[in-house]
Amino acid sequence: MSEHNVHTSEGHGHEEHAGLSRGKIWKVFGILLLITVIEFIIALWAIPGGHITQHIGNYIYIALTLLKAFYIVAYFMHLKYEKLGLQLALTVSFIFIIYFIVLMLIEGGFIFHHSQNF
Template sequence: MSQHIDTHEEHTHDDHAGMSKGKIWKVFFILLFITVIEFIIALWIKPAGYFGDHAILIGNTLYIALTLLKAFYIVAYFMHLKFEKLGLQLALSVSFIFIIYFIVLMLIEGGYIHDHMPQL
């Protein structure tokens, strides 16, 4: 017979022991800071024309980068992916990268017919 019985409570407590209230608040303030930066860009910098002729491209690129950073923090800490095994982290990360790649590919190729079809 087995001497040690692994209960669900022991397993859960050991895997997620690194998530304290202090760390939760730290992640919250990081997310708040990123959101404030997004609002400053959207409501002050972009309308004032600080990005010049490429305002839409630079603004959208910054939004996407900041949103991906926020998504990383949410998935890593609040969905506990940071505390999972490396294999699961890699499987989800690689899948996410391929999904983003296919979305970008479809957006690029989606305009091909419109650009290359003769106008009727």
């Protein structure tokens, strides 16, 4: 009766995630921290100091945020260790999301500049 409750890791697929060690987790954490520090430097020093414009800063924010999203999804949500079909499905969806973000920025700027004439 007690042999029914024996738990093994054979059927759970933990060997697929063996590449995600503590060192790798800390490396990804360091990369995410570095990206966040760069975002804060841009927000608190570069844009207010006039080193870059707000327009350029927005595009840098979006690029850095998408890079952070990639690291979070790939390593902490284990997408890097999934099958190729799921990776492709999510990547294509992600590309469409990026396209719609760019489209909304363009259209939002157009509406903002042309609504001031009314």
